[in-house]
Amino acid sequence: MSRLVLKFGGTSVADAERIERAAATIKSEVDAGNEVAVVVSAMGSTTDELVDLADALLPGQIDDGEYDIVVAAGEQISAGLVARALKNIGIPARSWLSWQLPIKGVGTPARARIESIETDGITQGFERGEVAVVPGYQVLLDDGRLSTMGRGGSDTSAVALAGALNADRCDIYTDVEGVFTTDPRLVAKARKLDRITYEEMLEMASQGAKVLQTRSVALAMKLGVPLHVRSSFTGAQGTLVSDEENGLEDELVSGIAYSRDEAKITLVQVADRPGVAAGIFGPLADADVNVDMIVQNVSEDGKFTDLTFTVGRDDADRAVKVVETALNDVKYDRVEADPKVAKISVIGVGMRSHAGVAHRMFQALADKAINIQIISTSEIKVSVLIAEEYTELALRTLHTTYGLDDV
């Protein structure tokens, strides 16, 4: 007997038929003798619709405490429906809303974090053979009000619940078959990975692979909760995310991720003197602009240099304004923003102990005449910024270079 948390995303509970399919999946785990807690997202596009309504009535404000009341209703509906679908096929079940368990949170409205989960209600239900169905994405704050956790919070709810329940595994049911070596929509030879480490998954998620939210992976790593990313439609084995390294497969590189969500900003011919970088990135941080890659080369003449960094594409215009203001008393030629860039990342725990991963990447791209604009590396990742139009070619080339093609 295992104790499992099963998480069903919005597409997996999008209508009555899919909820029945999810219930059948849950039943098979119960029939196999497991204790099961379920975490659900809102149905299909429900959250988007509720967000739109909330925004229509108080535009641009999500931290007023009422936004949470509106959007949290989506997960509540799913939880009740999944519990009913389970009863309909003979599986005892009950929903547990965040304030009923409770799942306590801290932080500001609409952006709360889970602080603690009281699981007595669920474990007592386990003793009666009952499945617990918990709406994801919401917590009870200290002031007795509900708060949501930011988009994608349901993955994090599932991982946190798995941790609190000491679950053997957290299965993330979604609309893809698992984690792929790269985006199968762009690279036909992309291959589903059977296993991946937390760190690799973390890099994949933060580099644009949308299968799991970054914070849920980070939490799973911290809590040591093995994640199983799998399709709610095929029922097949998906990808296990855990701390075991890919020893058997012995791959240097696990996957190639990409992101077209960033824009490149370049300060051309800025005075090369101490404090300039700090003078720019301080105001950007104050303005809540997330900066990803930063590159500054040694200046040739010791007087002027080019400084380049990337920000979220939606933040580009705002970032330019912040920088121009910050450079008020600094000499510079101009600030250029370029949204037509893509970030390509090669990810793999294996590259820790192998030199040459980065070199092979640069060589492979050079062979295809793809110019590298910026390079950034971490222990298990090499990222480059290239012109957006080369995205597919770069992904396919690197996928082959590192032997990831499905043959």
Next chain:
Amino acid sequence: MSRLVLKFGGTSVADAERIERAAATIKSEVDAGNEVAVVVSAMGSTTDELVDLADALLPGQIDDGEYDIVVAAGEQISAGLVARALKNIGIPARSWLSWQLPIKGVGTPARARIESIETDGITQGFERGEVAVVPGYQVLLDDGRLSTMGRGGSDTSAVALAGALNADRCDIYTDVEGVFTTDPRLVAKARKLDRITYEEMLEMASQGAKVLQTRSVALAMKLGVPLHVRSSFTGAQGTLVSDEENGLEDELVSGIAYSRDEAKITLVQVADRPGVAAGIFGPLADADVNVDMIVQNVSEDGKFTDLTFTVGRDDADRAVKVVETALNDVKYDRVEADPKVAKISVIGVGMRSHAGVAHRMFQALADKAINIQIISTSEIKVSVLIAEEYTELALRTLHTTYGLDDV
């Protein structure tokens, strides 16, 4: 300064624009110096959609505790949205979910009654100039779970909250201008009533006028909460429902109600002996069939009689089966069900002290050759059953007979 409870029905909060209109209405009461608590229904057809989903996944069962979780989400969404719309026009507001106040209830899931309302949160908000927005239709049960109160429960929530807050008035904003002397869709000369007593409203509501739920009127009468039924679209004065009699207007009859929701069941030539009636209506009660009018005449020969009664139209077939079983060892000729009937009721507190109201009704119908099938009377009401096809004619005729026409 008055303390008011304003209740907005589903059509009054059906979309963002209507919610903004409701917020403007609330603002005008706040600007006039009043303390305001708002009770809201679910948006438009939301409840129907949620009920359909819940029924698809566990057909025919509403008392499982999860049905409530699903459908209560509709009012929760409205509450958050109305609070946001108020803040957007500068009115401090916050939502209070039933478990937050709490509004405690008793009874079975999906059919709970309000037991008590803790109003401290709301009255403390009043001191800060804050409008409270409360989702109707839901209560917190002793076991810590949510329950709903049956369809139309939001009217009852509003009245109960007005009682608990000692409010000066409960305004019911809806999609009609008020309570009419009869259905304006059937009688062009129908006239909006400025005032009506609780008892008259109770009879109007239970006789088919759908403006207010019967139980909310009964509760308002018990708590002495004046109700103001008015349109959320015109903002005009509506109908005040209170315990003051219509002294000034001195009308015998306030309104003519009708219902086409009933079916007539006749036991033809049943043995006229003691215990037969009890032997029929006992089993009908056990089968949860509501019987409305009952007529039995003295038999001519002392041996056989005809017994006629009415039940809800949806229950007619079931009622016939129950009766046939119950008559197992009683001699009778046959049981006939006739759904093509209408109940017409003349209602008015004034008729208490005036003879002749019933006589004028029967004469007016006779003058139009409308046959009266059954008669039933109470202190402030005379109801007759007629063939359904005469409904409009009977309403128009009686409306004129009692001087109710809008001139």
